[in-house]
Amino acid sequence: MYQILLNKKYLTGKVMPLLAALAVALCTTMVLVVWSVMGGFLSTLLAQGRAMMGDVAIHWPTTGFAHYDDLISRLEEDKSMVAGATPVIETLAMASLPDNRIEGVQVKGIDAASYARVVDFDQTLWWRPMTEALPRDVERRDPRLDPRSAERLSQALADARAMARPMVPGGPAVPAAITGIEVTGYSRRSREGFYNINEGLLRPQPDGGVKSVGSFAPDATITLRMVPFDEGGREVSLVPGVFPIANEFRTGVYDIDKRTVFVEFKKLQEMLKMNGGTVVTRDQADNDLFAAGSPKATGVVVPARATTVLVRAAAGVSPDALRAHCTKVYRQFAAAHVRGVPPPEMVESNNLIRTWEMQNATLVGAVKKETAMVLLLLWLISFVASFLILAIFWAMISEKTKDIGTLRAIGASGAGVAGIWIIYGLVIGVIGSVLGVALACVIVVNINPIHEWLGTALGLYVWDPRVYYFTQIPSKVEPVRALVVGLSGVMFSLVGAIVPAVRAAAMKPVSALRFE
Amino acid sequence: MIGVGFGDLATTVAYLHAANLFKTYTLHRKRVPVLRGVSLEVAKGECVAVLGKSGSGKSTLLHLLGGLDRPDRGGAGAGKISVDGVDLASLRFRSLDRYRAQSVGFVFQLYHLLPELSVLENVTIAAMVKGGSIGASTRGRAVEMLGEFGLGDRLAHRPAELSGGERQRVALARALINTPPLLLADEPTGNLDPATGGQILDLLDAFRNRNSATMVIVTHSMDVARRADRVVRLVDGVVSTA
Numbered sequence: 001m002y003q004i005l006l007n008k009k010y011l012t013g014k015v016m017p018l019l020a021a022l023a024v025a026l027c028t029t030m031v032l033v034v035w036s037v038m039g040g041f042l043s044t045l046l047a048q049g050r051a052m053m054g055d056v057a058i059h060w061p062t063t064g065f066a067h068y069d070d071l072i073s074r075l076e077e078d079k080s081m082v083a084g085a086t087p088v089i090e091t092l093a094m095a096s097l098p099d100n101r102i103e104g105v106q107v108k109g110i111d112a113a114s115y116a117r118v119v120d121f122d123q124t125l126w127w128r129p130m131t132e133a134l135p136r137d138v139e140r141r142d143p144r145l146d147p148r149s150a151e152r153l154s155q156a157l158a159d160a161r162a163m164a165r166p167m168v169p170g171g172p173a174v175p176a177a178i179t180g181i182e183v184t185g186y187s188r189r190s191r192e193g194f195y196n197i198n199e200g201l202l203r204p205q206p207d208g209g210v211k212s213v214g215s216f217a218p219d220a221t222i223t224l225r226m227v228p229f230d231e232g233g234r235e236v237s238l239v240p241g242v243f244p245i246a247n248e249f250r251t252g253v254y255d256i257d258k259r260t261v262f263v264e265f266k267k268l269q270e271m272l273k274m275n276g277g278t279v280v281t282r283d284q285a286d287n288d289l290f291a292a293g294s295p296k297a298t299g300v301v302v303p304a305r306a307t308t309v310l311v312r313a314a315a316g317v318s319p320d321a322l323r324a325h326c327t328k329v330y331r332q333f334a335a336a337h338v339r340g341v342p343p344p345e346m347v348e349s350n351n352l353i354r355t356w357e358m359q360n361a362t363l364v365g366a367v368k369k370e371t372a373m374v375l376l377l378l379w380l381i382s383f384v385a386s387f388l389i390l391a392i393f394w395a396m397i398s399e400k401t402k403d404i405g406t407l408r409a410i411g412a413s414g415a416g417v418a419g420i421w422i423i424y425g426l427v428i429g430v431i432g433s434v435l436g437v438a439l440a441c442v443i444v445v446n447i448n449p450i451h452e453w454l455g456t457a458l459g460l461y462v463w464d465p466r467v468y469y470f471t472q473i474p475s476k477v478e479p480v481r482a483l484v485v486g487l488s489g490v491m492f493s494l495v496g497a498i499v500p501a502v503r504a505a506a507m508k509p510v511s512a513l514r515f516e
Numbered sequence: 517m518i519g520v521g522f523g524d525l526a527t528t529v530a531y532l533h534a535a536n537l538f539k540t541y542t543l544h545r546k547r548v549p550v551l552r553g554v555s556l557e558v559a560k561g562e563c564v565a566v567l568g569k570s571g572s573g574k575s576t577l578l579h580l581l582g583g584l585d586r587p588d589r590g591g592a593g594a595g596k597i598s599v600d601g602v603d604l605a606s607l608r609f610r611s612l613d614r615y616r617a618q619s620v621g622f623v624f625q626l627y628h629l630l631p632e633l634s635v636l637e638n639v640t641i642a643a644m645v646k647g648g649s650i651g652a653s654t655r656g657r658a659v660e661m662l663g664e665f666g667l668g669d670r671l672a673h674r675p676a677e678l679s680g681g682e683r684q685r686v687a688l689a690r691a692l693i694n695t696p697p698l699l700l701a702d703e704p705t706g707n708l709d710p711a712t713g714g715q716i717l718d719l720l721d722a723f724r725n726r727n728s729a730t731m732v733i734v735t736h737s738m739d740v741a742r743r744a745d746r747v748v749r750l751v752d753g754v755v756s757t758a
């Protein structure tokens with residue numbers, strides 16, 4: 001095969017094919033690194049979010065809906081679809097943090113036992129005794145590794161599971177809060193990924209002084225001020241609640257860790273006056289907010305309410321399939337409680353049965369769009385680069401036009417001559433793509449150390465957890481992506497070679513011979 | 517088939533038969549007529565020398581005969597080339613490629629060696645183009661032939677490392693490696709001293725005798741012309757046999 005003989009000669013001992021292969025390699029590396037990081041970012045976001053928030057939420061904001069227990073048991077009936085369901089109350093609160101800062105947080109009332117069945121809550125609890133260091137914590141500086149702290153940490157873990165902690169040491173356990181690890185500002189993330197317990201933070205005080213505040217969040221308390229609403233959606237009054245912090249949790253999604261506080265479900269229900277019973281309500285005449293008159297007891301029994309029921313899909317059930325199932329179950333549920341619960345048409349038209357992805361559509365959509373945009377840009381760049389490859393091949397093949405004429409003259413067919421260049425493009429494409437994919441894998445797998453190095457050596461922290469949602473850059477290369485990018489690299493080079501190859505093959509032998 | 521006839525074209529079938537060939541190049545809208553009705557008959561085993569001034573169209577004629585280019589069609593030119601009874605105009609694509617690979621050995625005026633290949637590879641590639649892969653016997657034949665041509669110790673050299681005359685001999689070896697029935701040589705001794713040129717002509721003669729090959733040799737050299745069976749001249753685009 002003269003094509004192979006010629007390719008051996010053309011590919012070795014020349015700079016041009018090396019440059020072409022390098023161009024292919026760099027393009028594939030670039031696309032694969034960005035795709036892996038951005039795509040990994042998106043899938044981590046989805047996976048983390050799902051693990052933290054369940055697959056589907058049935059939601060009726062603010063006032064909540066009654067008979068959620070019935071809805072949950074109806075949902076849990078079909079074990080093939082639903083792995084578990086749990087009631088949640090979501091509300092907003094002004095939080096007075098242990099250091100006297102005030103921040104708006106999202107408060108979630110959860111029933112620890114059933115909540116843990118629906119989301120992977122337990123594993124997000126941060127403070128617990130550990131024996132194994134985090135991968136990057138080679139010096140074992142994580143305070144959780146300190147055997148002297150083991151007892152206190154075990155206590156914090158137990159408190160978190162019970163969602164209760166004594167307000168003062170030795171006192172009776174009271175309903176406690178679990179704060180996101182970034183909420184209080186006590187726990188500072190180190191570069192190695194663990195959280196330091198800050199010692200003696202100085203905080204300005206309301207009286208103008210400065211106080212050294214404690215440093216371990218599970219020793220502190222948090223005050224939450226919330227606005228309860230009655231079942232008609234009218235606000236009742238601002239209620240403060242002081243909660244000891246039992247533990248902190250970390251999902252890795254910065255927004256959640258910075259803004260979420262969990263409290264015990266029953267306690268929150270009570271505070272928000274959603275616990276039902278024979279309560280004071282207003283009659284219809286008082287519906288006008290500005291009308292005079294005070295609420296009076298009507299003797300009507302109002303059932304307890306929750307704002308959300310979170311549902312976890314059974315293994316193998318997609319969030320969308322689960323959502324369809326929930327919609328169906330909700331219809332049956334509403335039919336059994338006519339007037340007692342929000343009608344299904346309203347729930348559906350307001351899109352209140354949502355997958356996690358839908359609930360966080362803005363965030364997920366933004367990340368998806370960003371990924372798509374960046375990928376599009378990269379494909380465009382690669383497209384431009386393929387013109388570069390085309391130009392290199394064109395130059396290479398033009399330079400060899402005389403050879404092509406000679407080969408045609410001694411009897412090589414047009415297809416045979418084109419074959420030389422197709423093999424040429426293929427070899428360059430394969431070498432370039434393999435190199436590029438390999439380089440991309442090395443970069444992606446080591447992206448966190450590389451990032452760390454960029455940070456320490458050049459002061460360049462691209463991945464600021466305050467900007468991005470994760471504290472770690474996703475560092476997994478999906479084999480399918482590697483394959484797609486690699487094959488595209490080969491394809492681009494092949495196309496880059498085919499165009500001039502076909503032109504060369506179509507040339508009349510004499511014209512090729514006379515080509516200068 | 518064999519038989520040389522000048523007067524009686526109608527009854528004699530030559531190995532190579534070219535009739536009324538026209539070739540006009542159009543450059544910048546200016547028509548440059550090069551061949552204006554060339555007719556040529558060459559019998560099997562015959563060696564014809566083609567003489568003519570520079571630019572008279574000798575190389576052009578050889579290209580047409582070798583199937584590298586086509587004569588003009590239409591107009592005054594209804595030219596026809598047939599080789600061994602096959603009309604070249606009827607050959608398309610692969611079959612024309614095969615004609616070049618199997619029936620013709622071409623020695624180019626400017627050698628046209630492949631610069632990346634060694635001397636030996638430049639010779640064997642013709643066999644590869646013709647037959648796909650080559651065996652040790654073909655390689656042996658190429659080595660032997662290059663030895664006869666005085667290039668035995670230059671097998672691994674690149675064309676760039678050879679003199680003009682040496683390159684010409686490599687080109688000749690490449691043309692002969694497939695033992696073609698028809699050899700078209702464009703000034704094969706143009707760059708050789710008389711002694712070496714004479715040796716090459718001896719080798720060509722031997723080749724012709726061994727294989728009863730037909731030869732058309734373009735030349736300026738009277739030595740070559742003298743050794744040929746017949747000499748034709750290209751003058752003003754036609755063959756004159758004076």
Ligand SMILES: Nc1ncnc2c1ncn2[C@@H]1O[C@H](COP(=O)(O)OP(=O)(O)OP(=O)(O)O)[C@@H](O)[C@H]1O
Pocket residue numbers: 514541542543548550568569570571572573574575576577625
């Ligand atoms: N592709 C082409 N385009 C335009 N003109 C051409 C082309 N090829 C050949 N010619 C012209 O045709 C004429 C004949 O060229 P050719 O190469 O056949 O001459 P030649 O007889 O072989 O000359 P020499 O002895 O110098 O090799 C020349 O004038 C040349 O300019």
Ligand SMILES: [Mg+2]
Pocket residue numbers: 574575576625702
């Ligand atoms: Mg010439």
